[in-house]
Amino acid sequence: MTEPNDPLENDQERLVGGEMLEASRREKLRKIEAMGIDPWGSRFDGHLSIGAIRAKQSEIVVEPAGDCATGTPPEQHGPKIRAAGRIFLRRKKGKLIFMDIRDWTGQIQLFVGKNQVREQDWELAQHLDLGDIIGVDGELRNTRTGELTIFVEQLHFLCKSIETPPAKHKGLTDPELRQRRRYLDLIHTDGSLERALKRTKIVQSIRNTLARQDFVEVEGPTLHAIAGGAAARPFITHHNALDIDLFLRIALELHLKRLLVGGIERVYELGRVYRNEGIDARHNPEFTMLEIYQAYGNYETMMDLTERIIVEAIEATGQPFKLAWGDVEIDFTPPFQRKTYNELFAEHTGVAADDEPGIRALAEQIGFAQRNKHIDVVKNELFEAKVEDALKGPVFVYDYPASICPLTKRKAGDPAIAERFELFIEGMELANAYTELNNPDLQEELFSRQLDGLPEEESMAKMDRDFLRALRHGMPPAGGLGVGIDRLVMLLTGATTIREVILFPLLRPEVE
């Protein structure tokens, strides 16, 4: 004889671990079906978000009477409401069941009493598991202990969960599992869902900021015949019908500039780029880049815009300007500091920016191989080693040595200086901007120079002849800006790794 209540005994073969947990849930699914209820639910209209329901607490009316003698609590009348959510906690207490359900606005307690609901609902309640999604109709009141609670009058089954959820309070802690099973992470890790939603708010705010300044959003191609616009190794793919190899884009730049030529005077794209490089706390092979071009602007125009984008994003997410990040505090109160490259170089190395012997001596002392390197290259290596990490910021570093910025317009009256800035925060490069080079002959010369002697995949910029043709038709003088959106979101959400702000970061495939 089999024990009908024990799913274990129904199968000949022995169930192990998770199989047993799943069998128990499938058994309940079967029982729900047997009650004539669809275990996968259907349209459910008219419910309020749990956040909105919690806001109705003030509508609960408490009768003044009560009975002090018998300890009977004062009678309450609350609004009748309908809610829906996933069962997150469940406490059975005899003929009572307390449950906490969650939606994306919050969590609230349910009270289900055997004598307070229909017989069928009580039976249904016996077949509920953690993780199931239900809807309820009921009255919003407080329990004796003051917990805001929906006293359920009618239950609606909306979706069965076949898998066991993680431990109810610790949730998922293994970073690998949190990334692979982001859906569980969003449900069970405090702050995970909030961070994901905050990211969309930040992105929305950026679009609003740009729209207010008459910028137009476009969508450039992600499949490129020539992967240009940045120095990075591309992913290679193949188009079958055309029988050509294509590259996933590594930057947005060259097509946006073509649009500048085409007369879209304020243009931007906020989209994914792909770089076939290493993975670490600040790099994911696909990441989100914002590139903005403004005709008749220059790098100073872009500096103001950068600051505005960030400040408005902070305001849009309802945050103060002083934000915790890891164990430091970053002060985004505008205006951000603005310092020249040379100024910072001298400040952090103790060597004047034009003191060539001093710079070479310092490089020697640190042990940098100099060989025949140009003084600006040596200087920049020192800058990256000594200055960048020390830049807590936010600080705009501007006026770079021209020789290390070949694709940037020179400063009027000082050809040794390139009109470029980078925004640094906590040693991290957050934005990079130029007064764009629009001289087609110079651009072609620089392309060629960079290609010489470099393996193609390492070349800084690939010769894009159509882009040069576009420049020859005339690109208005312009400011151009690139912002790493993932890094910005990291800073504005307190995340110290890029994988916390990318919902599905690249991982090696799960082994079966």
Added chain:
RNA sequence: GAGGCUGUAGCUCAGUCGGUAGAGCAACGGACUUUUAAUCCGUAGGUCUCGGGUUCGAGCCCCGACAGCCUCACCA
């Protein structure tokens, strides 16, 4: 690419000197009509990541592989 750390039940974690596998949550059975990490009694659940080796004996020691994390390197 180099080094370090980690991998034990569905989840979170213990596991001593090398002696044959433990807890909490989740699950199953039972008690309980205002609980809230509910509580109490009972039951079941294991390819100790994988493959070798040493040993009478390996979760533990050695070698290798796989995966993740950290540091460094690389990185418009």
